[in-house]
Amino acid sequence: xxxxxxxxxxxxxxxxxxxxxxxxxxxxxxxxxxxxxxxxxxxxxxxxxxxxxxxxxxxxxxxxxxxxxxxxxxxxxxxxxxxxxxxx
Amino acid sequence: xxxxxxxxxxxxxxxxxxxxxxxxxxxxxxxxxxxxxxxxxxxxxxxxxxxxxxxxxxxxxxxxxxxxxxxxxxxxxxxxxxxxxxxxxxxxxxxxxxxxxxxxxxxxxxxxxxxxxxxxxxxxxxxxxxxxxxxxxxxxxxxxxxxxxxxxxxxxxxxxxxxxxxxxxxxxxxxxxxxxxxxxxxxxxxxxxxxxxx
Numbered sequence: 001x002x003x004x005x006x007x008x009x010x011x012x013x014x015x016x017x018x019x020x021x022x023x024x025x026x027x028x029x030x031x032x033x034x035x036x037x038x039x040x041x042x043x044x045x046x047x048x049x050x051x052x053x054x055x056x057x058x059x060x061x062x063x064x065x066x067x068x069x070x071x072x073x074x075x076x077x078x079x080x081x082x083x084x085x086x087x088x
Numbered sequence: 089x090x091x092x093x094x095x096x097x098x099x100x101x102x103x104x105x106x107x108x109x110x111x112x113x114x115x116x117x118x119x120x121x122x123x124x125x126x127x128x129x130x131x132x133x134x135x136x137x138x139x140x141x142x143x144x145x146x147x148x149x150x151x152x153x154x155x156x157x158x159x160x161x162x163x164x165x166x167x168x169x170x171x172x173x174x175x176x177x178x179x180x181x182x183x184x185x186x187x188x189x190x191x192x193x194x195x196x197x198x199x200x201x202x203x204x205x206x207x208x209x210x211x212x213x214x215x216x217x218x219x220x221x222x223x224x225x226x227x228x229x230x231x232x233x234x235x236x237x238x239x240x241x242x243x244x245x246x247x248x249x250x251x252x253x254x255x256x257x258x259x260x261x262x263x264x265x266x267x268x269x270x271x272x273x274x275x276x277x278x279x280x281x282x283x284x285x286x
Contacts, residue, residue: 008181010171014164017251021232041186048187051198052258056207056226 007035012042016049089135091211091227095219096139106142110135125237128230132238155217159245165255188272190265197269203261210260214253221246222253 007015007028012035018024019032036042089110093103113134121130174180190198197203211219220239224230225246230238236246266272 006179008171008179009183010166010168010181013166016165017247017254021247021250023247041183044187044189048190048262049254049258051190052207052254052261053226055198055203055261056211056222056254056257057229059204059207059227060229 005031007031009035009039009042009045012036012039013045016046020049020053091223092220093135093139094212095214095216096136097142102142106135106139109142110138113138126234129234129238132224136238155239155241155245155249158215158217159241159248163252163255165251166259187262188275190272192271193265193269202268203264206260206264207257210257211253214256217241217249218253218256221249222257225250226254 012032015024015028015032019029024032036046089107090103093106093110094100097103097106110131114131117134121127125133170183170185172180172182172184211222214222217239221235224235224238225232232243232246236243239246241249
């Protein structure tokens with residue numbers, strides 16, 4: 001029989017970001033962790049979420065397209081030439 | 089920056105223009121930066137203003153300022169069908185189609201180029217607010233205060249957007265893992281609550 005204050009899986013899923021952000025009340029955090037301790041399915045869900053966040057973080061290495069970088073440098077150089085000719 | 093701009097204007101070419109204009113504005117305006125915010129928040133606001141200016145020139149662009157509208161529509165982290173309604177001695181809200189463990193999956197599989205493609209592609213499909221928050225928080229590593237300030241939303245709303253984005257990314261990864269792993273599919277066949285989906 002489920003006690004009234006026990007957290008259900010569906011509620012845990014809704015609160016998972018608050019948990020990871022340390023934004024849960026002390027009471028909710030306790031209920032969350034108690035549920036996690038006895039629910040392997042939710043432990044799997046949390047693990048999947050952590051993997052997802054880690055993989056997303058690994059995207060940071062994506063560099064800007066070379067063509068865009070060249071265009072930008074070209075514009076910068078034009079600006080520099082423009083300002084130096086004004087000083088002359 | 090390009091990824092965020094792509095969510096705010098109608099075409100990749102326009103997004104490139106926006107990013108280029110932003111960097112020029114940064115370059116020419118940096119001497120006026122007054123340190124009332126962090127440098128990168130300041131840069132991001134320039135990006136937003138530049139994209140909004142571009143947007144008003146082009147009626148096809150998605151209004152980024154409509155974060156309020158985006159936030160006003162609810163979005164469950166996981167489809168309700170994956171939970172039990174209750175009865176049969178089990179409480180309501182328990183998993184009916186439970187998430188699987190990925191611990192036994194070979195690391196090479198998880199770290200393959202394809203998983204990054206799944207994440208990138210899914211980020212590209214996110215609504216503008218979700219896309220911006222997940223890129224700034226999880227890809228770029230900004231802290232919550234910086235993101236709230238940059239987007240002009242409360243910490244709570246920033247968290248809601250992050251929650252929705254992460255939920256979608258997890259779901260996309262789960263679908264891909266399911267399709268790509270015979271081991272996960274056969275494990276689901278043996279389990280009491282069968283795996284994610286048909």
